[in-house]
Amino acid sequence: MTASTVTIPLPRRGSVIAGLQRWGVYIAIAVLLLFDLAFTPDFVSVGNLRTQLVQVVPVLVVALGMALVIGTEGIDLSVGGVMAVAAAVLPLYIGYGFWAAAAAALAAGALVGVANGSLVALVGVQPIVATLALMVAGRGLALLIAHEQLVPVLDPTALRLGRGSAFGVLPWSVLVGALLVAGIGVLVSRTTFGKQLLAIGGNRRASELAGLPVKRNLLVVYLLSATLAACAGVLSTARLGASVPSTLGNLIELSAITAVVVGGTPLSGGMIRIGGTVAGALLLQLLRATLIAHDISDWYSQIVQAVIIVLAVYLQRQRTVLR
Amino acid sequence: MTTSAPPYASSAPGTPEDLAVLEARGVTKRFAGVTALAGIDFAVRPGDSMALMGENGAGKSTLIKVLTGVHQPDEGEVVLGGRPVRFARPLDAQRAGVSTIYQEVNLVPLMSVAHNIYLGREPRRFGLVDERRMNADARALLREYAIDVDVTAPLRSLALGVQQMVALARAVSINATVVIMDEPTSSLEAREVETLFAVIGLLRQRGIAIVYVSHRMDEIYRVCDRVTVLRDGRVVHVGDLRGLPRVELVSMMLGRSAETVRTGGVTAFGEAVATEAQPVLVAADLTRAHQISDVSLLIRAGEVVGLGGLLGSGRSETLKAMAGVMQLDRGGVTVDGRKIRSGSVPAAIRAGVVMLPEDRKAEGIIPGLSVRDNIVLAALPRLSKGGFSSRKAQDKVVEVFVRRLRIKASSPDQLVSELSGGNQQKVMIARWLAMSPKVLLLDEPTRGIDVGAKAEVQALIDELAHEGLAIVLVSSELEEVVEGSVRVVVLREGRVETELTGDEVDEAHLLAAIAGHDEEVGTEAEPQPQPDEEEQP
Numbered sequence: 001m002t003a004s005t006v007t008i009p010l011p012r013r014g015s016v017i018a019g020l021q022r023w024g025v026y027i028a029i030a031v032l033l034l035f036d037l038a039f040t041p042d043f044v045s046v047g048n049l050r051t052q053l054v055q056v057v058p059v060l061v062v063a064l065g066m067a068l069v070i071g072t073e074g075i076d077l078s079v080g081g082v083m084a085v086a087a088a089v090l091p092l093y094i095g096y097g098f099w100a101a102a103a104a105a106l107a108a109g110a111l112v113g114v115a116n117g118s119l120v121a122l123v124g125v126q127p128i129v130a131t132l133a134l135m136v137a138g139r140g141l142a143l144l145i146a147h148e149q150l151v152p153v154l155d156p157t158a159l160r161l162g163r164g165s166a167f168g169v170l171p172w173s174v175l176v177g178a179l180l181v182a183g184i185g186v187l188v189s190r191t192t193f194g195k196q197l198l199a200i201g202g203n204r205r206a207s208e209l210a211g212l213p214v215k216r217n218l219l220v221v222y223l224l225s226a227t228l229a230a231c232a233g234v235l236s237t238a239r240l241g242a243s244v245p246s247t248l249g250n251l252i253e254l255s256a257i258t259a260v261v262v263g264g265t266p267l268s269g270g271m272i273r274i275g276g277t278v279a280g281a282l283l284l285q286l287l288r289a290t291l292i293a294h295d296i297s298d299w300y301s302q303i304v305q306a307v308i309i310v311l312a313v314y315l316q317r318q319r320t321v322l323r
Numbered sequence: 324m325t326t327s328a329p330p331y332a333s334s335a336p337g338t339p340e341d342l343a344v345l346e347a348r349g350v351t352k353r354f355a356g357v358t359a360l361a362g363i364d365f366a367v368r369p370g371d372s373m374a375l376m377g378e379n380g381a382g383k384s385t386l387i388k389v390l391t392g393v394h395q396p397d398e399g400e401v402v403l404g405g406r407p408v409r410f411a412r413p414l415d416a417q418r419a420g421v422s423t424i425y426q427e428v429n430l431v432p433l434m435s436v437a438h439n440i441y442l443g444r445e446p447r448r449f450g451l452v453d454e455r456r457m458n459a460d461a462r463a464l465l466r467e468y469a470i471d472v473d474v475t476a477p478l479r480s481l482a483l484g485v486q487q488m489v490a491l492a493r494a495v496s497i498n499a500t501v502v503i504m505d506e507p508t509s510s511l512e513a514r515e516v517e518t519l520f521a522v523i524g525l526l527r528q529r530g531i532a533i534v535y536v537s538h539r540m541d542e543i544y545r546v547c548d549r550v551t552v553l554r555d556g557r558v559v560h561v562g563d564l565r566g567l568p569r570v571e572l573v574s575m576m577l578g579r580s581a582e583t584v585r586t587g588g589v590t591a592f593g594e595a596v597a598t599e600a601q602p603v604l605v606a607a608d609l610t611r612a613h614q615i616s617d618v619s620l621l622i623r624a625g626e627v628v629g630l631g632g633l634l635g636s637g638r639s640e641t642l643k644a645m646a647g648v649m650q651l652d653r654g655g656v657t658v659d660g661r662k663i664r665s666g667s668v669p670a671a672i673r674a675g676v677v678m679l680p681e682d683r684k685a686e687g688i689i690p691g692l693s694v695r696d697n698i699v700l701a702a703l704p705r706l707s708k709g710g711f712s713s714r715k716a717q718d719k720v721v722e723v724f725v726r727r728l729r730i731k732a733s734s735p736d737q738l739v740s741e742l743s744g745g746n747q748q749k750v751m752i753a754r755w756l757a758m759s760p761k762v763l764l765l766d767e768p769t770r771g772i773d774v775g776a777k778a779e780v781q782a783l784i785d786e787l788a789h790e791g792l793a794i795v796l797v798s799s800e801l802e803e804v805v806e807g808s809v810r811v812v813v814l815r816e817g818r819v820e821t822e823l824t825g826d827e828v829d830e831a832h833l834l835a836a837i838a839g840h841d842e843e844v845g846t847e848a849e850p851q852p853q854p855d856e857e858e859q860p
Contacts, residue, residue, distance in 0.1 A: 190711055190712065191707075191711050192703045192704055192710055192711070192712045193710060195700075195703055199696070201691075202690060202691040203685075203686075203688065205685060206687050206688065206689055208668060209648060210700050210701045210754065211671075211672040212700070212701075213669070270689070270690075270692075271691055
């Protein structure tokens with residue numbers, strides 16, 4: 001009961017947790033790479049890291065859209081379905097050239113996004129319910145379009161996008177992913193729209209009373225998320241050389257949400273960390289690859305992923321409590 | 324630091340025991356080097372009703388948090404019933420008999436009243452919750468305090484005031500010896516306040532000590548018999564409340580001499596001036612089922628018009644209708660002769676009508692954004708080019724308003740949620756002034772902010788009116804309405820009861836009009852000449 005017993009002031013603990021929440025994902029990546037450097041033969045090499053980058057692109061692109069949606073206190077479960085729709089639409093228009101087909105695929109994805117956004121913003125359905133409906137409907141629609149068939153996509157442009165590299169070094173898909181990251185990063189930090197998203201996620205009622213176009217912005221957010229998911233669908237299809245609407249994007253919403261949350265974006269909205277989202281996606285990818293390199297079953301990697309989610313959400317919760 | 328008995332203990336008027344039930348002895352608390360409490364001595368005895376007064380930042384909330392285990396003191400100790408205690412968390416304090424009632428009710432909205440009262444300690448039978456006994460117990464408990472409520476109803480179906488009573492009943496039933504109330508009446512109706520005060524009386528009779536924090540002087544003087552005044556983390560006064568002039572109390576809180584406060588008046592409003600300018604805003608027959616009917620007003624440039632009435636009389640609803648927040652069934656608003664679309668906030672803002680919402684936390688600030696972002700929130704599109712926000716343009720606006728409204732923030736990048744209530748309110752006002760409005764609708768602009776900030780906001784309202792802004796002021800504080808407004812439109816049950824102008828704008832007339840239930844008041848108010856005859860069809 002003396003003054004000297006009081007040596008652990010709360011704010012200090014709070015700042016440690018806040019720091020972990022913000023930088024933990026980067027620290028984790030560093031630790032993992034150091035581990036690989038020491039114990040995983042041939043892991044930290046240019047060739048392997050390039051492969052990892054190529055593999056992470058679809059999850060990353062989906063996670064970018066997910067981060068925007070989560071920033072508005074929403075969630076988008078339909079991203080996997082949207083990827084499938086995009087994959088199913090792509091071969092239908094491939095006769096007009098790859099870019100026309102890709103545009104059609106993105107447009108189809110955008111339409112699903114408009115449906116999501118309308119349900120959420122205009123009808124007032126909870127995001128989890130609205131996008132759950134379209135997650136199921138999207139997959140069904142994709143199978144319907146493709147007649148449940150796997151269709152090879154052998155267009156040369158598609159193959160170059162999927163498997164080729166710019167200047168022989170940087171894979172095209174990684175370049176596209178990087179451009180999208182930069183674009184969304186600017187959108188969040190530099191534009192009026194980005195600020196308004198944060199405001200809506202932070203306090204929707206206050207945003208309405210401040211005269212912000214809340215409904216329009218919500219609609220656009222779901223549209224963006226779906227378009228990005230469609231983009232991921234196109235990239236994946238190009239890489240696979242085939243449209244596989246039955247399995248493409250299965251469970252990707254979970255990976256994307258994990259990447260966003262692990263990256264320090266709170267599920268309660270009002271804050272979006274694009275850098276953290278990128279790092280979150282990379283962490284998941286490297287972790288999985290490391291476990292595979294050590295011949296550990298994929299099931300374990302799922303369990304590890306679950307542990308990471310719990311840890312990330314726990315850290316976030318701590319911070320909210322302290323605040 | 325080690326005094327076992329507070330210096331005033333001998334002067335205790337007829338308390339059964341001189342021993343304090345809850346004490347803080349020499350409590351010091353620092354946050355990141357900033358001293359929030361500096362050697363505080365504080366004590367309440369059984370049956371005491373102690374007012375804890377002070378401006379925002381004086382240390383009231385920190386002291387309460389130390390007493391209830393949210394914070395641990397850096398120096399000094401908390402003493403309960405004569406024994407030093409250390410509450411590691413609020414639950415410990417609650418178990419030891421120190422309960423806190425906050426202005427927001429911390430209960431489970433979907434559960435029944437009885438469940439909430441016995442949450443975590445439900446009576447059991449065969450391992451299951453004994454609903455019948457629990458309901459009976461809850462009923463009996465509430466009856467003791469004359470709280471009439473269906474104990475099986477979900478808590479959220481009740482009015483906020485009743486919910487608070489339930490919270491209070493819960494606190495008492497956990498054998499509380501001290502109940503700390505932090506702004507308990509800020510969302511209560513007059514009738515509920517009466518019930519609360521009656522309950523407080525009963526609690527005191529049972530020897531429960533009350534610590535009462537409020538910004539409302541009237542309440543303090545009604546409910547409390549002693550007062551501890553804090554300023555800058557120190558105790559500046561402890562003593563009986565009876566016989567202490569209000570002016571003196573306020574001056575102690577502000578740290579100014581009594582003379583300055585007295586000459587400044589109770590509020591910081593200057594003389595309100597009537598103008599003959601053209602009306603800026605004309606509201607005609609605003610009607611919305613169950614809320615307001617046929618409310619008509621007109622506001623001229625440069626005048627402050629008060630909206631009087633009880634809670635639920637339609638004051639806030641009238642503001643919301645004018646600000647486009649509420650869709651109207653009938654009637655409409657014209658600004659400078661142009662009709663504005665009802666039910667659209669952006670349309671109202673474009674027309675120059677902006678509203679400062681009543682609930683700053685829920686409807687005003689965006690807690691996770693900076694002071695800068697909160698100020699420019701509404702004006703952002705105007706400060707942007709091609710969708711890209713210009714930091715330079717923002718900074719210019721922010722700088723102007725931070726200086727003009729004297730917003731105290733460490734930098735524009737500071738989170739708005741870290742500011743005091745008064746500064747948050749100024750940020751809200753800045754948000755709207757940045758839109759260069761014509762009509763400013765203020766719903767309780769000084770609620771929950773400290774005396775100093777209150778005076779500043781009141782002076783600002785005056786200043787803005789002088790600059791030609793048309794202002795509508797809603798306040799539950801009579802004196803604020805009376806001193807701030809040149810005219811007062813009084814609402815009752817969703818209708819315009821009367822309008823007070825000129826010499827009628829005083830507390831007596833206003834009270835009579837608000838109460839306005841019988842003929843005498845009606846005839847008294849009716850024959851007054853009305854320069855603006857926009858109501859009474």
